[in-house]
Amino acid sequence: MSVHYPLKFEPILKERIWGGNKLNTVLHKKTEKENIGESWELSDVEGDVSVVANGKFKGKSLTFLIDQYKEILLGKKVYQRFGIKFPLLIKYIDAKEALSIQLHPNDKLAKERHNSFGKTEMWYVMQADENANLIVGFKKNSNKEEYLKHLENKSLLEILNVDKVKKGDVYFIPTGRIHAIGAGVLLAEIQQTSDVTYRIYDWDRKDDQGNERELHTELALDAIDYNAIDNYATSYKPELNKSKNIVDCQYFTTNIINLDGSIAINNENKDSFVIYMAVKGKATIIYNDAKEVIINEGETVLMPACLSKFQLKSEEKSEVLEVYIK
Known part of the structure; x- marks a missing residue:
């Protein structure tokens, strides 16, 4: 299987x-x-x-x-x-x-x-x-x-x-x-x-x-970092129907996709599993030509590394976090 x-x-x-x-x-x-x-x-x-x-x-x-x-x-x-x-x-x-x-x-x-x-x-x-x-x-x-x-x-x-x-x-x-x-x-x-x-x-x-x-x-x-920084919030600029990076570190990379319509995803170059979290609205993953899995708001899916090409679509304005390891 x-x-x-x-x-x-x-x-x-x-x-x-x-x-x-x-x-x-x-x-x-x-x-x-x-x-x-x-x-x-x-x-x-x-x-x-x-x-x-x-x-x-x-x-x-x-x-x-x-x-x-x-x-x-x-x-x-x-x-x-x-x-x-x-x-x-x-x-x-x-x-x-x-x-x-x-x-x-x-x-x-x-x-x-x-x-x-x-x-x-x-x-x-x-x-x-x-x-x-x-x-x-x-x-x-x-x-x-x-x-x-x-x-x-x-x-x-x-x-x-x-x-x-x-x-x-x-x-x-x-x-x-x-x-x-x-x-x-x-x-x-x-x-x-x-x-x-x-x-x-x-x-x-x-x-x-x-x-x-x-x-x-x-x-x-001995574990506390006592140093302060000017601004602790992460600034980012989302773009409609594009995967935009918000956090990139040695342990994980997280992008945000503001989705309204359909986009083609190609994760071949990532060489990693990819996780999608629906943080607003819902999205549909279309894979293997016509099969579908819906991610409702508050749901999470794990895309195996071998499944790197698929469509992500939404009929409403949705937001999806995309997480993987570099």
């Missing part, structure tokens, strides 16, 4: 203390629960491996597909670099309340301490309530001493950068950069395959049992 078709996966829904119901009400993820914070769309994290939701491989795991098809699925270059470990974790996140202030270690620290990849990531804001914000980085260059003083005094926000956000805003979060998603933000997240997070402040909130969540104060100290 060939893996020559667009692969959809069953969402892995995660309850979170800060989660809400937009993943259900806006993105139509089926759940009865009220505090779903994350939908893991494509995951190779141990214990949370994605399962195919469509076609002849329905019910098979991502791990099974990689083991069977290797570079046919991943691309030769990607397979040589990562082997049978899928390198990206793709999510939609709904923050009804603010997430903890946190950061992620780089590859070296993550390998030494957790036998894991580091966690470079990016956010694409799909919807934001009025006055919703994100915390990203320091206002100005800082150091361990200043940081610890403000952490102890519970005055971290005095030295951290807070940006009000709206739909379409993009933020790139390299390892070491302090960040937090604010209340009222729904976003798409693309990251390295890693579930290692250093939580440094959690707003003193308690769970149902009256316990505060664990903080990682000591682990974080």
